Amino acid sequence: MAGTTITGVGSGFDTQAIVKSLVDAERAPKQAQINLQSQKATTQLSSIGKIQAALDAFRGALASMGTDSSFTGLTGTSSDEKVATMTANQTAANGSFALIVNQLALPSKLSTATYAGGASTVVNSTDKATTLTITQSGKNFDLKVPAGATLQQVRDSINSTFGTSGLSANVLTDSTGSRLILTSTKGGVGSDLTMSGNSGIDTGYKVVDVPQNAKYTIDGIAAESTTNSISDAVSGVSIKLLALSPTVTANDKTPNPDRTALTISVSTSTTALKSGVKGFVDTYNALLKAMNAETKVTKDAAGNSIAATLTGDATMRTLQSAIRNEFNALSGNGTLKSLAQFGVTSDQDTGALSIDAKRWDKAVLTNAADLTSIFSGKTGLLARMTAATEVYAKPSTGILATRTASLSESLKDLIKDQTSLDERITTMQDSLTRKYTAMDTLVAQLRQQSSSILGTLNAISNSKNSDN
Template identity: 70%
Template sequence: MAGSTVSGIGSNIDTQAIVKSLVDAEKVPKQTQINTASQKATTTLSSIGKIQAALDAFRGALDTMGKDSSFTGLTGSSSDEKTATMTASNTASSGSFRLIIDQLAQPSKLSSKNFAGGTSAVVNATNSPTTLTIKQSGKAFDVTVPAGATLQQVRDSINTQFGTSGLSANIQTDANGSRLILTSTKMGTGSDLTLSGTSGLDVGATVVDEPKDALYSIDGVSSVSKTNSIEGALSGVNIKLLATSTLKTNSTTDKNATLITVSTNNTALKSGVKGFLDTYNALMTAMNAETKVTTNLDGSTTAAALTGDSTMRSLQSAIRNEFNALSGTGAFKSLAQFGVTTSSSTGLLTIDDKKWDAAIKTNAADINSMFSGKTGILARMKSATDDFAKSSTGILATRSSTLSESLKDLTKQQSALDERMTLLTNSLSAKYNAMDTLVAQLRQQSTSVMTTLNALNNPKTNN
């Protein structure tokens, strides 16, 4: 055939093409099976991974919404945020309170003596390590000061070893030199820092600040706190003290009160519900993307990796059942009564603003009871997805593990197939090469015989 490659010199037959055809005939069915299975397992594993990520995000959002005040509609405000700020949790109640701050809590702060050599001044000039002991509230923190250690090295050692324990070391430098400044995150009376040991850093140390409690009053009731973060003084309200209250004009004793207010805010309540809808829709959108059937321009259809997948149907059903179930202790027990509707084609949720506004005027309190508590929407949805989301034994995790094992097995099958085809190629090549060699020998013999016969048949010519 014109253009063909002749690999058999003796036979003039393309033995390489014959070998390739025979090997392909043996390999193609199994290779097609491996390729198809690998592609399906890979795309399915990728889709399962996307659903797992979306489900984890959904469950994380449920936890967050369950801890904050998303569905109470309560917001907190301070009349003077330079003096105090506040936040209201889901256990707060509406009300206003007068806050007066007489004193902020502060930590203990110490200063070492001055070192004229600055940060590089050697604080241990001996040949042996010494110890600086820092004590607070009966607990001792021992810092080893190596021979030849500088002020900077002592500072770094304190922060490295005891930074997570609430101790902090800094260096203050001026024209006269440097000094080590020690402080603590622990505040309140009785949390004094003291220095001792063999390092000598305690000699000449002075108290910069003495620890103090925060002194404040709410509606005239005096209180004390070891920190400037007040939790529990008002149910569900966290107050952060920032500055002492200012004196009233023309007064030397009376102070201006900061008004702490917890109130119902329908805008905040709607924002909380919309946040839930967005979280729900994000999960449904992710699931739709992996289960949809796409119609092509020619009218044909293309299925996604998880189209018709029973696990996806079960997960969607579990979530939608909990959403549609009635809950709460109020007159309204369904989000549909607040104008929330479900798309029949996508399963996504939307809210009708007019229906919402009308329902919230009379039944705002029902929202919190629908979402919160052990029987609320958030808890039920979290419970309904537990079996799917468990990190190692969940349905999705198990499927991912199975698919990963299948891919590993397919890789082994591919290696075995490649090895078998290599052996077959070598075997067939050897056989055809032997055949080609034999044909070449026979042709040589034939040529030799014909030459001899021709010589015998041709008469000799006389010169």
């Protein structure tokens, strides 16, 4: 079709406009169908994607709530957080303990000899690679030192190669030069680092710190740990040692001086309970808000109803119903078995949850422990909501994922339909162009013949008139 022009010179008709009208009339119905279906599939795909993301976030929050102490109301406190901090998880129980920190765990630390040329000193001046072997707990870490490598490059290579194994290297520089400092995240007795090999970097290295265990007492019972993070001393409690306990006598420098105990305690806090429930409410409302945005009928300025992309969608209705049913169901083994009894109510229009402060304070005063059984366990609210949304949220086989895949395929088919329509219309336009061009040429020829005949007749008529 490119380069073809219909002039209508012979016929006097605007044949180009005629062809365009015929082509447009042929294209319009199918094009309108493709445009409508494409727009519908695209908007639905976007809406389902938003709800999928909100549902994933909701389920992720449920999983986190199920592993922490959100609904136990238990809080861990330390009377001296400069010495030790603590947290209580869902398996903890109320209680307090006296803790004394006598020694902190330390990792092994080594220092190489000093290089007067600084960090840029070439540590392998040969034309061949050498090997630096770092050993810890019977395991060798062999580092290739290329020809011409500098101290800084060795440091960078150790960190990039063995960083995930707990080894760490730095370059320490002073007025005399630079040296490589090697340490490990693994501490405790028996975790000593050593260096060997044929690189020469190990020559003259010295031990800066000998690894040692943390030593502490809890209620007078002595214990040790290879790390300063202790999770097995008190059930459900994690303790982080930060400093030595202060000595009973100020500035006591004697070996093993008496030290002052701090108190670590686990207690039930209604404030923590309310914070946990509010976290659930906020998470629930965020999912509901995302779903409402894609399903609710709204009003414009004139008061006309405007349907959302997924208004009336059966999948959305069943998902919302599944979530609300689990929220309204009774659970737990306490006196109070629903959040509504703790003052958690839902808005009749939006479904959003809120906490009635007066009803909450009254219920939690005597029945705080009931909240744990409402939320926790295999039949608790968290587990039930997770199970109820599982069929929708599975990454590749869930209902939302399946619909997303189906809509994506529909869009691909519509692209093929558009290509087919374009090709058919192009063929039709080419055909009509040729036909109207031929028609116009024929009309021009007929006109020329007509003019020629008329000219001849006129000449004959004029000749006869002359003879008379």
